[in-house]
Amino acid sequence: MRHKLRTLRVKAIAAAFFSLPLLAQHGSTTAVNPYTNPEDEQAGRKLFRAQCAGCHGPDGTGTGAGPSLASGTFVHGGSDEALFRAISKGLPGTTMPAFSFSGLQVWELVTHVRALGIAHGASENRGDPTAGATIFRANCSRCHRAAGEGGLSGPDLTAIGARRSYAELHESIGNPDAEVASEYWSVLATTSTGQTIRGVRLNEDTFSIQIRDENGRLQSLRKRDLKDVELIRRSPMPSFAGKLSDAQMDDVIAWLISVGPINVGRQQ
Amino acid sequence: MRFKMALLAGLAWTVQAQVSYERLRDAAREPQNWLTYNGSYASTHHSALNQLRPDNVASLELKWVWQANSLEKIEATPLVVDGVMYLTDPPNDVVAIDARTGRVFWRYRHALPDGVAPCCGRVNRGVAILGNTLYMGTLDARLVALDRSTGRKRWDVQVADYERGYSLTLSPLAIKDKIIVGVAGGELGIRGFIAAYDAATGKETWRFKTIPEPGEPGHETWDGDSWLHGGASVWLTGSYDAELNLTYWGIGNPGPDWNPALRLGDNLYSDSVVALDADTGKLKWYFQFSPHDGFDYDSVQIPVLADLNWKGRPRKTMLWGNRNGFFYVIDRTTGEFLLGQPFVKQTWAAGLDERGRPIRVNDRMPSAEGTLTYPGVQGGTNWYAPSYSPVTGLFYLTAWEDYPGVYYSWEQEYEPGKWFAGGSVRAELPAITRQEIRTLGPESGYGAIRALDPATGRRVWEYRMNDVSDSGLLTTASGLLFSGNREGHFVALSARDGKLLWNRYLGGQVASSPVTWTVDGKQYVSIASGHAVFTFGLPDR
Numbered sequence: 001m002r003h004k005l006r007t008l009r010v011k012a013i014a015a016a017f018f019s020l021p022l023l024a025q026h027g028s029t030t031a032v033n034p035y036t037n038p039e040d041e042q043a044g045r046k047l048f049r050a051q052c053a054g055c056h057g058p059d060g061t062g063t064g065a066g067p068s069l070a071s072g073t074f075v076h077g078g079s080d081e082a083l084f085r086a087i088s089k090g091l092p093g094t095t096m097p098a099f100s101f102s103g104l105q106v107w108e109l110v111t112h113v114r115a116l117g118i119a120h121g122a123s124e125n126r127g128d129p130t131a132g133a134t135i136f137r138a139n140c141s142r143c144h145r146a147a148g149e150g151g152l153s154g155p156d157l158t159a160i161g162a163r164r165s166y167a168e169l170h171e172s173i174g175n176p177d178a179e180v181a182s183e184y185w186s187v188l189a190t191t192s193t194g195q196t197i198r199g200v201r202l203n204e205d206t207f208s209i210q211i212r213d214e215n216g217r218l219q220s221l222r223k224r225d226l227k228d229v230e231l232i233r234r235s236p237m238p239s240f241a242g243k244l245s246d247a248q249m250d251d252v253i254a255w256l257i258s259v260g261p262i263n264v265g266r267q268q
Numbered sequence: 269m270r271f272k273m274a275l276l277a278g279l280a281w282t283v284q285a286q287v288s289y290e291r292l293r294d295a296a297r298e299p300q301n302w303l304t305y306n307g308s309y310a311s312t313h314h315s316a317l318n319q320l321r322p323d324n325v326a327s328l329e330l331k332w333v334w335q336a337n338s339l340e341k342i343e344a345t346p347l348v349v350d351g352v353m354y355l356t357d358p359p360n361d362v363v364a365i366d367a368r369t370g371r372v373f374w375r376y377r378h379a380l381p382d383g384v385a386p387c388c389g390r391v392n393r394g395v396a397i398l399g400n401t402l403y404m405g406t407l408d409a410r411l412v413a414l415d416r417s418t419g420r421k422r423w424d425v426q427v428a429d430y431e432r433g434y435s436l437t438l439s440p441l442a443i444k445d446k447i448i449v450g451v452a453g454g455e456l457g458i459r460g461f462i463a464a465y466d467a468a469t470g471k472e473t474w475r476f477k478t479i480p481e482p483g484e485p486g487h488e489t490w491d492g493d494s495w496l497h498g499g500a501s502v503w504l505t506g507s508y509d510a511e512l513n514l515t516y517w518g519i520g521n522p523g524p525d526w527n528p529a530l531r532l533g534d535n536l537y538s539d540s541v542v543a544l545d546a547d548t549g550k551l552k553w554y555f556q557f558s559p560h561d562g563f564d565y566d567s568v569q570i571p572v573l574a575d576l577n578w579k580g581r582p583r584k585t586m587l588w589g590n591r592n593g594f595f596y597v598i599d600r601t602t603g604e605f606l607l608g609q610p611f612v613k614q615t616w617a618a619g620l621d622e623r624g625r626p627i628r629v630n631d632r633m634p635s636a637e638g639t640l641t642y643p644g645v646q647g648g649t650n651w652y653a654p655s656y657s658p659v660t661g662l663f664y665l666t667a668w669e670d671y672p673g674v675y676y677s678w679e680q681e682y683e684p685g686k687w688f689a690g691g692s693v694r695a696e697l698p699a700i701t702r703q704e705i706r707t708l709g710p711e712s713g714y715g716a717i718r719a720l721d722p723a724t725g726r727r728v729w730e731y732r733m734n735d736v737s738d739s740g741l742l743t744t745a746s747g748l749l750f751s752g753n754r755e756g757h758f759v760a761l762s763a764r765d766g767k768l769l770w771n772r773y774l775g776g777q778v779a780s781s782p783v784t785w786t787v788d789g790k791q792y793v794s795i796a797s798g799h800a801v802f803t804f805g806l807p808d809r
Contacts, residue, residue, distance in 0.1 A: 053691075064645060206735075
């Protein structure tokens with residue numbers, strides 16, 4: 001019975017929505033995923049495992065062949081329509097092929113792909129987001145941006161509420177060194193003349209290292225000019241243990257969850 | 269005088285006109301050209317040219333750049349034939365380029381139908397030449413023959429059905445009057461084969477099925493109906509020994525990749541090298557590197573043919589650095605296993621037995637909860653062309669060292685043309701889309717160019733890179749080794765000790781092999797990086 005109802009629903013909506021991506025190319029409208037129920041997500045999950053996980057990993061966090069889809073941000077566009085197009089048309093210049101799924105299947109996959117990020121994210125929401133916004137502005141926003149507001153030197157935290165669990169977020173505020181993403185590792189380089197240079201390591205290859213020093217200056221280091229390079233995996237962020245109470249940290253986390261990818265994912 | 273010039277021009281044209289089988293067979297004797305995907309039937313990626321030397325390579329300068337129209341990855345190795353470079357602009361356009369200037373003579377455009385969805389990128393590895401015709405395999409699983417001087421199509425035949433997951437990514441191999449290709453698509457439930465086509469007409473002349481059918485020897489190595497969609501693709505061009513009249517091909521993984529319980533048995537001829545009679549396609553011998561594979565350890569490597577002094581007597585051998593992490597020496601007349609040694613960290617096998625069969629560690633296989641195994645899914649090496657230098661006596665390969673994969677397995681039902689891998693792999697690798705920025709630590713493994721002594725399998729030297737590399741290698745008689753890497757560098761090393769002699773940052777991933785050739789008597793070296801081909805030479809005096 002459920003199946004029949006579902007079929008009727010599909011028939012009723014299909015014609016209206018499947019043609020929208022085409023219209024949108026002419027700038028007149030934007031397609032929005034009509035299939036976002038839990039059962040759509042479940043159908044998408046099954047299809048993802050069979051057809052997508054080989055490259056994107058069993059939980060969508062990526063493999064060598066395909067990137068993570070669980071970060072809450074999509075480099076080729078995060079709108080429903082952009083995701084629909086990426087799956088059905090492929091992405092030229094990448095290993096992402098065009099898939100010949102039905103329109104319904106593509107929307108189900110879009111629903112599941114959005115849930116991938118959320119599946120890793122905070123499930124508890126104990127604090128007060130409004131209070132959290134104030135605390136964030138006073139303590140965090142000099143370095144961190146969230147929902148389009150704040151500094152740029154630290155990671156953008158807009159999607160962090162979907163990507164990380166409550167416990168992980170709590171730990172990151174109290175003990176920032178617990179887990180530091182490699183793009184925020186620093187180097188302490190000593191030149192052959194004994195000068196030391198410290199900065200966030202932005203890129204590295206066999207011959208050189210690119211850093212952003214403590215003054216925000218972009219610097220190039222040639223390895224052959226260096227006597228020593230120490231990779232520092234600690235975070236430049238200070239610990240807020242003792243500065244913020246547990247309740248205040250909960251408020252900040254609640255606010256980060258409230259600005260998370262369920263909201264931003266729909267943006268163009 | 270005018271008559272004389274016309275006569276000379278006519279002669280030059282006659283010389284250019286034919287690339288006979290004999291020229292291909294004796295390609296090593298005309299190092300001014302790069303006549304086949306692997307440079308010669310022995311596939312050593314070694315050139316007798318010696319104008320570029322360790323003592324002058326540092327003065328190499330850029331001569332020209334050819335920019336592709338396509339944004340797809342260039343995996344093709346160009347051919348260079350009498351001053352003309354033939355190359356695919358991915359996936360399946362072909363261009364003829366003036367090797368002196370980089371300007372284009374002509375372009376052939378191949379339109380692909382909607383619904384072509386190959387497993388691993390819209391790539392192509394280049395063309396073959398025979399007579400006055402170029403041959404290309406396409407992603408819609410066709411074999412196309414093009415006139416060499418106009419780029420116009422002579423014929424075009426269907427090799428397999430792209431809607432069922434088949435594609436052609438390899439560069440064809442021309443032997444005598446035949447064009448030999450194999451099919452890709454092992455992650456999409458295909459059943460692999462190698463087939464020969466009449467070079468003049470495109471008519472199929474023989475076919476070797478990489479999975480034996482009922483009644484054929486080896487069929488018993490597939491449980492139940494698993495053989496029907498068992499993969500065993502052919503991703504890469506084979507080699508050929510004209511004296512033995514045997515052509516050698518590496519065969520890909522069994523499918524579904526990561527659920528071997530769905531295909532109990534050794535799964536012949538997946539993960540094997542097969543030696544086929546070049547006239548009939550009949551199997552002479554095979555050697556299976558990874559029986560009943562669960563880790564996608566395709567034997568997608570180029571069979572490197574080397575005539576070695578083996579334990580005091582001359583022996584026709586084949587050198588093989590396998591994706592499974594072991595380096596092998598095999599007698600190419602008989603298929604006898606001569607030597608096997610790991611060349612990177614590997615944890616799936618305790619070693620090889622006296623016949624070269626791996627001794628598995630606790631029957632280690634992918635699992636529902638994930639099984640950590642070295643090497644990771646890209647293997648200890650992959651399809652990147654290795655090289656053998658008769659001057660140094662060393663075998664060179666691109667290695668991915670010290671990185672694992674966590675292999676997962678689950679149920680999967682076959683659907684025509686759809687992904688059919690039965691699991692997945694997690695790996696901490698620089699994902700392809702983030703290649704421009706590399707911030708991983710040393711614990712994520714690294715790429716290296718390594719020189720191995722074929723007599724022992726032991727490492728003689730390594731050139732270590734920060735990132736991994738998908739580049740093939742080229743050695744020269746003067747003792748140079750050229751390669752690129754994922755970082756976008758083009759490097760020249762000393763083939764003897766691995767010392768860096770020269771490098772240029774080209775800015776794009778290198779995912780094919782460098783080639784060297786001459787025009788006007790001057791030696792050049794070319795490499796594809798990003799979406800362009802760069803050609804270097806010594807300064808003009």
